[in-house]
Amino acid sequence: MLNFPTWKKALIGIICAFGIIYAVPNFFPEDTFEGLPDYAPGKTMSLGLDLQGGSHLLLEVDTDTVITERFESTEDAIRRALRGERIGYTNLSVQGASVRFGLRDAARANEVLSLIREIDLTLQVSEDNAQFAVTLDEQGLAEARTNAVDQSVEIIRRRIDELGTREPLIQRQGAERIVVQVPGFDDPEALKSVIGQTAKMTFHLLEEGSTPGVAPNSAPPGTMILPANEGGGNYLVERRVRVSGERLTDAQPSFQDNQPVVSFRFDTLGARQFGDVTKDNVGRYLAIVLDNKVISAPVIRDAILGGSGIISGAFSVQEVGDLSLLLRAGALPAPISFLEERTVGPGLGQDSIDAGRIASIVGMILVVGFMVLSYGRFGMMANAALIINIMLIVAILSALQATLTLPGIAGIVLTIGMAVDANVLIFERIREETRAGRTPLSAVDSGYRQALTTIIDANVTTLIAAVLLFAFGSGPIKGFAVTLSVGILTSMFTAIMVTRFLVVTWLRSAKPKTLPI
Amino acid sequence: MLLQLVPKDPKFPFIRFHKIGFAFSALLILGSIGLLGGKGLNLGIDFLGGILLEVKTEGPADIGEFRDRLSGLGLGEVSIQEFGAPDDLLIRVQRQEGGDGAQQEAVTIIKDALGDMVSEYRRNEVVGPTVGAELQEAALYAVLAAIGAILIYIWFRFEWQYGVGAIIALTHDVISTIGLFALLQLEFNLATVAAILTIAGYSINDTVVVFDRVRESLRKYKVMPFPELFDLAINRTLSRTIMTSATTMIALLALYFLGGSVIQGFVIAMIWGVIIGTYSSLFVAVPTLLYLRPRRGDEDEAPFAEQAAPDSNS
Numbered sequence: 001m002l003n004f005p006t007w008k009k010a011l012i013g014i015i016c017a018f019g020i021i022y023a024v025p026n027f028f029p030e031d032t033f034e035g036l037p038d039y040a041p042g043k044t045m046s047l048g049l050d051l052q053g054g055s056h057l058l059l060e061v062d063t064d065t066v067i068t069e070r071f072e073s074t075e076d077a078i079r080r081a082l083r084g085e086r087i088g089y090t091n092l093s094v095q096g097a098s099v100r101f102g103l104r105d106a107a108r109a110n111e112v113l114s115l116i117r118e119i120d121l122t123l124q125v126s127e128d129n130a131q132f133a134v135t136l137d138e139q140g141l142a143e144a145r146t147n148a149v150d151q152s153v154e155i156i157r158r159r160i161d162e163l164g165t166r167e168p169l170i171q172r173q174g175a176e177r178i179v180v181q182v183p184g185f186d187d188p189e190a191l192k193s194v195i196g197q198t199a200k201m202t203f204h205l206l207e208e209g210s211t212p213g214v215a216p217n218s219a220p221p222g223t224m225i226l227p228a229n230e231g232g233g234n235y236l237v238e239r240r241v242r243v244s245g246e247r248l249t250d251a252q253p254s255f256q257d258n259q260p261v262v263s264f265r266f267d268t269l270g271a272r273q274f275g276d277v278t279k280d281n282v283g284r285y286l287a288i289v290l291d292n293k294v295i296s297a298p299v300i301r302d303a304i305l306g307g308s309g310i311i312s313g314a315f316s317v318q319e320v321g322d323l324s325l326l327l328r329a330g331a332l333p334a335p336i337s338f339l340e341e342r343t344v345g346p347g348l349g350q351d352s353i354d355a356g357r358i359a360s361i362v363g364m365i366l367v368v369g370f371m372v373l374s375y376g377r378f379g380m381m382a383n384a385a386l387i388i389n390i391m392l393i394v395a396i397l398s399a400l401q402a403t404l405t406l407p408g409i410a411g412i413v414l415t416i417g418m419a420v421d422a423n424v425l426i427f428e429r430i431r432e433e434t435r436a437g438r439t440p441l442s443a444v445d446s447g448y449r450q451a452l453t454t455i456i457d458a459n460v461t462t463l464i465a466a467v468l469l470f471a472f473g474s475g476p477i478k479g480f481a482v483t484l485s486v487g488i489l490t491s492m493f494t495a496i497m498v499t500r501f502l503v504v505t506w507l508r509s510a511k512p513k514t515l516p517i
Numbered sequence: 518m519l520l521q522l523v524p525k526d527p528k529f530p531f532i533r534f535h536k537i538g539f540a541f542s543a544l545l546i547l548g549s550i551g552l553l554g555g556k557g558l559n560l561g562i563d564f565l566g567g568i569l570l571e572v573k574t575e576g577p578a579d580i581g582e583f584r585d586r587l588s589g590l591g592l593g594e595v596s597i598q599e600f601g602a603p604d605d606l607l608i609r610v611q612r613q614e615g616g617d618g619a620q621q622e623a624v625t626i627i628k629d630a631l632g633d634m635v636s637e638y639r640r641n642e643v644v645g646p647t648v649g650a651e652l653q654e655a656a657l658y659a660v661l662a663a664i665g666a667i668l669i670y671i672w673f674r675f676e677w678q679y680g681v682g683a684i685i686a687l688t689h690d691v692i693s694t695i696g697l698f699a700l701l702q703l704e705f706n707l708a709t710v711a712a713i714l715t716i717a718g719y720s721i722n723d724t725v726v727v728f729d730r731v732r733e734s735l736r737k738y739k740v741m742p743f744p745e746l747f748d749l750a751i752n753r754t755l756s757r758t759i760m761t762s763a764t765t766m767i768a769l770l771a772l773y774f775l776g777g778s779v780i781q782g783f784v785i786a787m788i789w790g791v792i793i794g795t796y797s798s799l800f801v802a803v804p805t806l807l808y809l810r811p812r813r814g815d816e817d818e819a820p821f822a823e824q825a826a827p828d829s830n831s
Contacts, residue, residue, distance in 0.1 A: 058648060060617070188641055189625065261644050337617045341643040348571065348639035356563035363771035367764050373520040374760065407708060410772055412788070414715070418767030421761040425726065428757040435526070454729040457674055458722040464666045466716030469711055472659035477711045484715065517519070
């Protein structure tokens with residue numbers, strides 16, 4: 001254990017140098033190292049939301065809605081096809097996982113089959129005695145769910161980008177969940193109102209002859225009753241979507257007659273659809289529907305062919321701004337709900353950083369002093385290793401771009417305490433061997449030799465706990481597990497390699513008769 | 518002169534007192550289980566779901582006023598306590614009936630009710646019932662998996678007797694830590710689970726060091742009776758045990774007093790863990806071996822030279 005071949009010395013040197021170079025940027029202001037190429041050291045540990053402040057949200061996408069919509073639109077398409085061909089049907093409705101209906105004239109069954117094929121090739125039809133059951137392709141439904149979540153991630157990203165925050169993290173988690181982390185944003189309510197709204201806008205015609213704000217108790221086939229967005233009243237609206245909000249290319253807040261309104265513009269297809277519907281239905285009411293609520297239902301006075309228009313309603317300036325943002329970013333394919341929310345204000349974050357820093361420094365000074373008192377010269381060598389150890393932890397965390405959380409800082413402080421353990425084991429062993437009458441060299445050699453397996457066994461068990469902590473933990477706890485694991489590895493390295501190197505070098509040059517331990 | 522916390526060649530008769538230790542531990546475990554059944558754990562919102570707000574006020578907070586405003590909202594149990602400073606309050610509201618969305622609505626109601634009494638919302642945590650249940654499950658698995666993995670590792674590296682001894686000591690530490698949280702009614706949350714797993718790691722670390730020495734001594738001194746041999750192993754490693762506990766404790770105390778209120782619960786668990794982990798290595802883990810009787814090592818592995826060696830004359 002006393003020989004250090006050149007390559008080993010070089011390796012220790014390289015690792016320590018790496019530690020210092022990569023750790024150093026953390027002790028300087030953030031912008032000192034800007035402009036360096038990516039591979040150069042200069043990265044710092046990124047601070048977790050609990051330290052820099054920010055919001056963490058866990059959302060769930062209600063994908064069942066997407067499936068329900070699929071069935072409803074299939075039902076609608078079948079109805080229109082049957083009506084178009086003047087085929088009599090009965091009891092057309094969605095029942096469970098299929099659309100069912102019967103035919104008045106069983107002889108036209110074959111005609112119906114080919115009609116349904118025309119709607120969508122993936123539809124599966126079974127017919128029994130003029131009773132039809134149309135089911136949707138299982139795989140297609142599963143894909144629809146997946147797409148809904150992926151799209152939601154994309155839409156939420158666009159919306160948050162519009163808020164102008166830096167480096168948000170938006171990530172899918174599991175089948176139907178999305179994690180959103182927005183650093184430095186401390187108004188969770190505003191964030192949630194921007195993320196949470198489905199913002200699905202559609203343009204429908206009011207059912208012929210019905211009055212805005214007045215609806216019967218039950219909706220005839222092909223129509224639906226929707227409530228007003230503001231104030232009371234219900235609207236009887238055609239189910240059929242005339243123009244969808246997806247066709248919007250732009251939406252901006254503006255004013256008309258001193259009232260805040262949203263002005264919007266359609267893409268080419270949207271403009272044509274909008275032109276057609278307004279041209280053919282002059283005098284009827286056009287309902288602007290947002291998330292199944294009618295914002296307004298103006299009467300169509302003229303064909304609007306330019307592809308742009310305004311939405312007026314009882315809006316505040318703030319609402320107009322939010323609505324424009326939502327329309328620009330697009331609608332969520334399905335409603336979402338918030339499962340978990342954790343927000344830390346910037347004040348608390350800064351307090352935690354300060355507290356963590358002071359606790360680390362004080363803890364470090366106390367441990368260093370204690371080691372010198374207990375082991376003298378050897379204690380100082382252990383302390384040198386301890387400082388290199390801290391550097392290495394910081395360096396590895398920076399290089400990995402790991403996130404430093406408050407429990408992570410606790411992990412580092414704890415490592416300071418536990419890192420000396422390996423050295424203590426060795427030193428106590430050397431003491432023992434010295435008392436047993438060995439010469440300094442042989443005591444040191446035997447001390448390291450005997451302590452080695454113990455150190456490895458003891459640390460591997462702690463590492464097991466740390467790894468499991470990482471696997472099961474979330475957020476800040478993961479940060480703790482990372483620093484603890486890294487700390488265990490670096491403390492083994494520094495105790496076994498660095499301290500030993502220092503001790504051996506000193507022994508060889510000073511050649512002491514007795515060990516000062 | 519160097520500081521020595523433990524006399525040079527300690528000869529404490531640990532094994533002679535092991536029955537007292539067992540009795541004490543049995544009391545500790547029974548007490549913990551009793552407390553768990555009786556008082557129960559003060560589960561945090563991580564596991565139950567609910568709302569936690571940390572707020573700052575202009576000047577010292579009027580807790581009574583806060584309580585008045587919040588109690589009339591029909592949100593169920595609301596707890597308000599000072600948190601680290603007189604102008605810093607921690608507000609906990611129980612999980613709201615009606616699923617994940619209901620929690621969000623409650624937050625809005627609370628914020629409206631508090632209005633300008635609050636100058637800053639420092640922390641805002643809302644956990645719905647779905648996630649709470651999942652976190653509970655994950656935490657339980659984490660602790661069980663950690664205990665299992667450690668058992669397997671020790672079994673693999675030592676003999677089964679050591680594995681069983683280590684796990685008994687480890688379980689002892691985990692249960693008594695949970696008992697402490699029940700006794701003091703400290704909030705039991707995700708950070709506490711992290712602390713418990715770290716305690717598990719620390720406790721096992723300590724136990725392994727002593728076991729390692731027991732195994733080594735078993736090979737060296739083939740005829741020494743178990744009680745004497747275990748005493749020797751414990752005493753030989755005692756200085757290291759105390760030193761490591763001391764340095765870890767120093768670091769933890771620094772964290773406790775300077776690290777801020779947010780991690781105090783976590784640190785309390787750790788401090789207890791270091792104390793109980795050290796105790797259990799000496800008074801639970803090793804004495805358990807008395808009854809499990811590990812094998813006396815491989816005859817070939819212990820050279821005679823070392824058998825006569827250092828220890829007879831020191």
